[in-house]
Amino acid sequence: MTDYVRGLLHEPPLKPERPQFSSGPTVKFPGWSLDKLKTSSLGRSHRSAHAKGRLKYAIDLTRELLGVPDDYLVGIMPASDTGALETAMWTMLDPARPVSVAAWESFGNIWIQDAVKQLKLPNLQTLTADYGEIPDLATIPQDNDVVFTWNGTTSGAMIPNTDWLEGGRKGITINDATSAIFAMEMDWAKLDATTFSWQKVMGSEAQHGMLILSPKAVERIESYDPAWPLPKLFRLKKGDKINRGIFEGATINTPSLLATEDYIAALEWAKSIGGREALFERANTNADIVKNWIEAKPWLKNMVSDPAKRTNTGVCMQFTGDWYDGLSVEDQAAVPKKIVQMLEERNVGYDFNGYRDAPPSLRIWCGGTVEAEDISRLLPWIEWAYEAVKSG
Known part of the structure; x- marks a missing residue:
């Protein structure tokens, strides 16, 4: 030796x-402790004015910190990033339209399997790459709907830019941003459905996801009725229109208000440091x-x-x-x-x-x-x- x-x-x-x-x-963020969490909403109905106000506050802080455009919708979804991302896929991807799904690590490959085995999209382009690499995204036709993961959580490979997406293109863009958002700037003008979970970059408690929709995404949801069954947890419409209550704190199912307070504490900390x-x-x-x-x-x-x-x-x-x-x-x-x-x-x-x-x-x-x-x-x-x- x-x-x-x-x-x-x-x-x-x-x-x-x-x-x-x-x-x-x-x-958790530096200095976190349980006594930093407000508890006035605990033991209350999530449909009470007070609890809905706290949920809406979490939405509003998210919008403010991320610089989400005013005409985009921000909502809290069940089942973490997976629930939010699959809601976007199930409610917006149309078998009559061409779709591209790009993956270069484990979670992106789940979205490919959803497209192939669950939704059975007939006009599907899949792009894959080994761990540490990214496929040639420039080969994606601009008319296609696109599903991609901004940052490969399990490989450490991220997209360096969004130059491969044209502004004003015809297709919609579904972006899994869960290990990128709050660490990298999002190019909102090119993103139609962006999803993430509280437990990733902000270190908050799990099982809740966020869904951010552009006006073009809302238009797609309102104009398209999928042929496949939609579980209640994926249903974003009320009649023929998007249910805007979901984006005002009226969640689809019962959220954890303790987890909500934990997310709020993290957002307030982030705001306090700049x-x-x-x-x-x-x-x-x-x-x-x-x-x-x-x-x-x-x-x-x-x-x-x-x-x-x-x-x-x-x-x-x-x-x-x-x-x-x-x-x-x-x-x-x-x-x-x-x-x-x-x-x-x-x-x-x-x-x-x-x-x-x-x-x-x-x-x-x-x-x-x-x-x-x-x-x-x-x-x-x-x-x-x-x-x-x-x-x-």
């Missing part, structure tokens, strides 16, 4: 103060710490080869080098698992393992609720654990 390795096998002196690095649910621009800056700073560290380690590589497509939220890294490459497939897969286990046992870092369907990897969440100092303290521990695993 070299002196270098022997030195590394001494545990680093500092641990993160908040060791939560999960990519969803993500860590809004979405401050969240963008925090995420960029955090991600740069991790990206620069990866570049400095010959035994690591960013899962995304193109720097322009590297996310600032869930940064994914893979192992490389002679020692790792010489291991069997099973032993390679065991390396990140062992590292995560070692650091979890020491209360250094939780849940920063790569996604189960992704290549063997580590994934560190860098969104705006994470403190840069905690990331800086985590990285030496990963290096320590790697050397410990390598030395046997």
Whole structure:
């Protein structure tokens, strides 16, 4: 064992103060505690004026912080981002129209399976790419409806821009933005249905999603009646018109008012530190710490080869080098698992393992609720654990 390795096998002196690095649910905002949540709506009907007012306040804060255009609708949906995204697909995608679904990681592939196996869309273009890559989105016809994931939560690959979408194009655009929104600016003029969940970038409680609709999306919903059955949780219309009550705090089913208060607390914190621009800056700073560290380690590589497509939220890294490459497939897969286990046992870092369907990897969440100092303290521990695993 070299002196270098022997030195590394001494545990680093500092641990993160908040060791939560999960990519969803993500860590709470700094200073969070239960006593920060208002409880006056608890035990009340979600249809009471007071509770509806709190739900509407969450909607209004979301609109304000994200800079959503005034003529767009913002609503709270059941079943997290999945419920919001599938509601958009089930209510807007028409078998008579051409549709393109693009995916480059696990969740985008779920939307492809929805289009192929559930909706059985006959005029369907699917675009896929391996983890860390993005398909050629410029091949999507502008007349097509499009479903895509802005940021690959499980691969760390994001779209670098929306140049591949023309302004005023004929098709509608459905955007799964759950691990991008509040960390990257949305190009609202080119987005017709945008979805996300509270537990991602804002670190709030799960099971609630958000659906943001453009006027063109509303027009599609009102003019189109799907042939397939719509579960109650997907029904956005009242008669022939969109049910605007959903976008004023009258949710489709009973929401958790405690989770709503948790989301409100996160939004108020974000507003207090400078809004979405401050969240963008925090995420960029955090991600740069991790990206620069990866570049400095010959035994690591960013899962995304193109720097322009590297996310600032869930940064994914893979192992490389002679020692790792010489291991069997099973032993390679065991390396990140062992590292995560070692650091979890020491209360250094939780849940920063790569996604189960992704290549063997580590994934560190860098969104705006994470403190840069905690990331800086985590990285030496990963290096320590790697050397410990390598030395046997």
